[in-house]
Amino acid sequence: MTKGQYPTIQRGLGNLTPDLWRRLMLMLEAYEQNNKDERSVQSTRESSTFLASLIKAECLVANRYKYSWVQVRLLDDNSVETVTGGKTSTGTNDEWDFAAINLLEIFNTSIRTSAGVSMEGQYPSGWTMQAMGGGSADAGEEITLGGVVVVMQQVGNRYVFSNVNEHDGTCATSALSVTDGIDAPTIPVGATYGYIYIGTDGDPKFIGKDSAVVTFDTS
DSSP: OOTTOOOOOSSOBTTBOHHHHHHHHHHHHHHHHHHOOTTSSSOOSSOSEEEEEEEEEEEEETTEEEEEEEEEEEOTTSOEEEOTTOOBSOOSSOTTTTOEEEGGGTTOOSSEETTTEEOSTTSOTTEEEOOTTSOOOOTTOEEEEEEEEEEEEEETTEEEEOOOOOEEEOOSSOOOOOOSOBOOOOOOTTOOOOEEEEBTTSOEEEEOTTOOEEEOOOO
16 A cells, blocks of 8 residues: 555444554554565565675765665575565666665775775775775766675665775786796705796796706696
């Protein structure tokens, strides 16, 4: 029954008296007040905590996002599937009508994230804080996420979860590369160590204290 539609009756039928009917309507109104949730086909008394798969993220300001999502259930093989008729962030307008936020992003700034990571000083050049599910964006930009499941909770008419964001990016310096191999180095007499090196044939090798050379299998 749509909220607000709680009719009264003037005449009863058997045990269904006007007073009993009034009490039933009061109970129905109280039930619907505590369990209204437009994101599901039918309101239930289940917990407001459920599993959700994050679909997209839109950057609000630096290091803060809102997330579109859909309710999923956990299967016996530890995979998940979308709940048919389940909750979703999609409303009458678009997928952001009931977007969720990550509580740990609330106090993020452009130079610090609430997990305690300072993005100044020794923070690696070329790195950024990632939206949940991977990727970063500037304000107003959207990211299609790589698939991540969170424990979602409804707080009033808002949806929230609480997860620590990852940090990722590209290395500021190039990795060491070897362009030319070398001949086997000489092991000093009495040495108790060996060397790993790239031979002139391009293969990695090890020469031990007995001067025996071993080629690593890289196939």
